Amino acid sequence: MGVMDFLTSAGELAAQEGPEDHVVLSSRVRLARNLSGVTFPGRAKKASRVEICELILPVVSAASAMRGGYSTAMSDLKALDKQLLVERHLISREHAAKSSGSALVLNKGETLSVMVNEEDHLRMQALLPGMQIKQVWQKIDRFDTSLEKKLEYAFDTNLGYLTACPTNLGTGIRVSAMLHLPGLVLTDQVNQIVQAVTKLGHAVRGLYGEGTEALGHIFQVSNQMTLGESEADIIERIHKVVLQVIEHEVNARQTLMQGRPSELYNHIGRAYAVLAHAHIVSSKESMNQLSLMRLGVKLGLFEKLDTAVLGELFLLSQPAHLQQFMGKKLTGEERDIHRSDLLRGHLSKVKGLKIPRS
Amino acid sequence: MICCQPDCENEATVHLTEIVEGQMKKIDLCEECAQEKGVTDPEGFALADLLLGLGTSSEFEQGGSELECPTCGFSHADFKKSGRLGCSECYATFAEPLEGVLKQMHKGTQHVGKAPKALRAQLDFSKQRDKLTEQLTKAIETEDYERAAQLRDRLKDLEGAKPKETKEA
Numbered sequence: 001m002g003v004m005d006f007l008t009s010a011g012e013l014a015a016q017e018g019p020e021d022h023v024v025l026s027s028r029v030r031l032a033r034n035l036s037g038v039t040f041p042g043r044a045k046k047a048s049r050v051e052i053c054e055l056i057l058p059v060v061s062a063a064s065a066m067r068g069g070y071s072t073a074m075s076d077l078k079a080l081d082k083q084l085l086v087e088r089h090l091i092s093r094e095h096a097a098k099s100s101g102s103a104l105v106l107n108k109g110e111t112l113s114v115m116v117n118e119e120d121h122l123r124m125q126a127l128l129p130g131m132q133i134k135q136v137w138q139k140i141d142r143f144d145t146s147l148e149k150k151l152e153y154a155f156d157t158n159l160g161y162l163t164a165c166p167t168n169l170g171t172g173i174r175v176s177a178m179l180h181l182p183g184l185v186l187t188d189q190v191n192q193i194v195q196a197v198t199k200l201g202h203a204v205r206g207l208y209g210e211g212t213e214a215l216g217h218i219f220q221v222s223n224q225m226t227l228g229e230s231e232a233d234i235i236e237r238i239h240k241v242v243l244q245v246i247e248h249e250v251n252a253r254q255t256l257m258q259g260r261p262s263e264l265y266n267h268i269g270r271a272y273a274v275l276a277h278a279h280i281v282s283s284k285e286s287m288n289q290l291s292l293m294r295l296g297v298k299l300g301l302f303e304k305l306d307t308a309v310l311g312e313l314f315l316l317s318q319p320a321h322l323q324q325f326m327g328k329k330l331t332g333e334e335r336d337i338h339r340s341d342l343l344r345g346h347l348s349k350v351k352g353l354k355i356p357r358s
Numbered sequence: 359m360i361c362c363q364p365d366c367e368n369e370a371t372v373h374l375t376e377i378v379e380g381q382m383k384k385i386d387l388c389e390e391c392a393q394e395k396g397v398t399d400p401e402g403f404a405l406a407d408l409l410l411g412l413g414t415s416s417e418f419e420q421g422g423s424e425l426e427c428p429t430c431g432f433s434h435a436d437f438k439k440s441g442r443l444g445c446s447e448c449y450a451t452f453a454e455p456l457e458g459v460l461k462q463m464h465k466g467t468q469h470v471g472k473a474p475k476a477l478r479a480q481l482d483f484s485k486q487r488d489k490l491t492e493q494l495t496k497a498i499e500t501e502d503y504e505r506a507a508q509l510r511d512r513l514k515d516l517e518g519a520k521p522k523e524t525k526e527a
Contacts, residue, residue, distance in 0.1 A: 034446060036446060037446070038445070038446075039429075039430045039444060039445040040442070040443065040444060040445055040446075042440065042442055042444075043430055043432060043442075043444035043445060119442065141472070144472075145475075148474045148475065149475075152474075153474050154446035155473060155474050155477055156446075156449065156469070157469070157473075157477065157480055157481050157484055158467075158468055158469060159449055159467075159469055160469030160471065160473070161469075161472075162446040162449055164442045164443055165441060165442050165443075166441075166443070166456065166459060166460060166463060167463060169449075169460065169464070170464065170469045170471070171469070171471045171472065201465075225463070225464045225465045226464065227460060227463075227464035227465065227466060227467065227468075227469060228464050228465035228466020228467060228468060228469070228470065229465045229466070229470060229471070230470045230471035230472075231471045231472055232471070
């Protein structure tokens with residue numbers, strides 16, 4: 001079975017709901033772990049990496065949380081498969097570049113994934129829709145504990161879990177939440193919020209795109225420090241911060257609805273017009289406009305339109321997903337045309353904005 | 359614009375801005391260096407890593423340039439180049455030059471939080487010892503010698519019950 005046959009379909013994935021998912025798209029925790037007395041993957045020779053991989057893989061695959069899961073050597077994956085896994089946030093781009101001596105293990109539903117021999121011997125993550133930071137931590141904590149019985153981790157009583165990069169030292173934890181913040185962007189408040197959050201020692205970045213421009217109004221908040229603070233404290237802090245950001249985003253949406261409705265309807269109406277009628281649409285435009293339509297749905301401005309459809313289109317708009325969906329390799333220009341066909345096919349029958357009577 | 363990485367003269371095509379600790383940092387990379395650093399990957403890369411990595415080098419410069427890890431042969435220059443360490447032993451080899459780096463990078467330099475079960479007893483032991491030692495110092499400072507004697511006895515008992523050193527990294 002190929003990895004594509006194993007993965008949850010884009011439609012199913014987009015239909016999953018979670019708490020606070022009007023703002024929080026997903027929650028994730030990843031842990032970095034290494035084996036004691038073995039050179040880190042970046043420094044290890046190929047033979048040693050293969051050996052470590054063969055030692056780790058059976059243990060990870062045999063874990064009860066991985067029952068019915070999928071395991072593959074990176075060398076067995078096609079370039080397009082790897083790119084799609086990156087778009088799903090199941091592997092890093094760095095891991096996608098790996099071949100022999102590296103592997104990937106996924107559980108059924110892909111809420112757990114383990115990269116073997118990425119930068120560290122083990123990089124494991126738990127991913128759930130919506131605001132479930134505490135739940136993903138519990139999930140990965142249990143999984144990690146189950147592995148620790150079979151694998152001897154590199155651990156120092158002063159420095160904690162030893163990692164290839166000193167930035168991950170200690171807990172080896174990276175907690176993150178993916179946030180949809182169109183309200184804060186449209187009201188020009190997002191920079192203030194980002195600054196406030198970073199002052200608390202967290203990193204904020206646009207999940208897609210480069211620089212300050214965050215495609216699809218999607219931002220990722222994550223912890224920066226991993227040593228000198230317990231996992232529970234790190235999680236509690238991020239949890240509190242995210243709740244605050246949610247409140248600000250909800251307020252911003254209210255402000256727009258009440259104070260600047262024409263401006264808001266204009267943004268959303270134009271987004272709808274482009275996606276339902278254009279014939280050439282780049283992934284960037286698609287993401288930005290789908291984001292505005294999502295805001296519209298959450299504000300009750302579209303009748304009979306579900307965010308699941310928009311989420312599916314958001315996924316399928318991305319290059320590897322689109323090519324996988326079309327079943328063939330496509331050039332950038334061809335993609336923009338096929339993408340627009342896909343968008344029109346789903347959205348042209350959607351009725352226009354239903355403006356609430358004031 | 360030229361790539362900002364040392365020894366690279368390619369045209370920079372990847373431009374990044376990230377806000378870390380309230381400060382805006384900009385960085386320009388060529389396609390190759392961006393790939394190498396995993397920059398195009400939103401999950402695997404934090405600009406902070408890179409910037410701290412660069413900051414790290416200068417901090418690291420101050421000491422230990424002769425050091426080489428006896429286990430994996432990783433050298434000071436290797437760390438400077440990659441911002442990564444070679445094996446778990448490297449943390450012992452480069453302990454001194456790393457200390458400042460870690461202080462700057464993290465909230466503290468003592469791990470708190472999860473530990474493998476096999477090592478938890480040892481960790482609890484050192485935590486308890488530190489706590490008693492601190493209380494003892496305080497007791498002596500305040501000239502509460504009765505309490506100091508009690509604490510010293512407890513420390514002695516604790517040392518006697520010290521868990522066996524298991525092989526650790």
